Amino acid sequence: MIGVKSEEEIARMRESCAIVRDCLAFVRERIAAGMTTGEVDELVYRFIKASGAEPSCLGYYGYPASACVSVNEVVVHGIPDGRVLEEGDIVSVDLCAYKNGFHGDGARTFRIGKVSPEKDKLVRVTEECFFKGIEGLKAGTPLYDIGYRVQKHAEENGFSVIRAYTGHGIGREMHEDPSVPNVGRKGTGVRLEAGNVICIEPMIACGTFRVKVLPDGWTAVTLDGRPAAHYENTVVIREDGVEILTL
Ligand code: MF3
Ligand code: CO
Numbered sequence: 001m002i003g004v005k006s007e008e009e010i011a012r013m014r015e016s017c018a019i020v021r022d023c024l025a026f027v028r029e030r031i032a033a034g035m036t037t038g039e040v041d042e043l044v045y046r047f048i049k050a051s052g053a054e055p056s057c058l059g060y061y062g063y064p065a066s067a068c069v070s071v072n073e074v075v076v077h078g079i080p081d082g083r084v085l086e087e088g089d090i091v092s093v094d095l096c097a098y099k100n101g102f103h104g105d106g107a108r109t110f111r112i113g114k115v116s117p118e119k120d121k122l123v124r125v126t127e128e129c130f131f132k133g134i135e136g137l138k139a140g141t142p143l144y145d146i147g148y149r150v151q152k153h154a155e156e157n158g159f160s161v162i163r164a165y166t167g168h169g170i171g172r173e174m175h176e177d178p179s180v181p182n183v184g185r186k187g188t189g190v191r192l193e194a195g196n197v198i199c200i201e202p203m204i205a206c207g208t209f210r211v212k213v214l215p216d217g218w219t220a221v222t223l224d225g226r227p228a229a230h231y232e233n234t235v236v237i238r239e240d241g242v243e244i245l246t247l
Pocket of ligand 1: 056057058060061063067068077094095096105106168199201232
């Protein structure tokens with residue numbers, strides 16, 4: 001069952017999502033070579049707390065940090081630690097804020113200094129995949145049209161789509177129904193309704209889409225060690241389009 005949120009609930013989500021948006025902008029201004037991924041997490045923790053919200057990720061199934069900080073071949077769920085960011089890295093920062101009973105969720109991939117042309121294109125195309133995914137999206141759109149559009153754009157650009165992780169509904173819980181895959185067949189899946197709130201989060205790789213999880217139980221890396229990128233927003237389905245809450 002995909003929940004339909006009332007305007008009052010959406011107003012609260014708008015607030016949680018604005019914190020996510022502003023926190024990502026705050027990180028963008030500060031992230032740089034020489035910083036550790038743990039220091040990025042500290043920025044996120046302090047920003048979210050100072051905004052009167054809670055970092056939803058901290059303690060989620062035992063997750064030990066406020067943000068997922070995923071460098072290069074790490075696809076998602078990189079645990080912040082003493083790893084030092086270097087010029088040429090691409091770093092995805094994924095975070096959730098909980099306030100007034102609702103979660104917001106968003107992710108960006110940042111370039112550290114000058115990156116290779118391949119990584120540069122990967123980051124650009126991953127963002128574009130999100131915007132392709134929401135093209136024409138509105139009440140009545142079949143759910144898997146999103147994945148169809150994301151996959152088409154990624155593959156046309158020579159990249160592959162991670163299958164092992166998906167987007168998701170969001171609201172009072174960080175992960176609600178439905179699962180929102182980034183691959184799919186056009187015209188299939190449940191028809192979305194006005195008031196559904198979902199996170200659309202393409203995870204795109206330069207090489208294989210196959211991943212493995214490291215022994216820490218979280219860190220997902222590409223099997224071939226080639227780079228991956230991630231871009232995510234929380235969106236409300238409307239009668240005539242979408243409202244993006246984390247932009
Ligand atoms: N923010 C992630 C998502 O997009 C979830 C992170 S998992 C956690 O769904 F354990 F870090 F919380
Ligand atoms: Co998410």
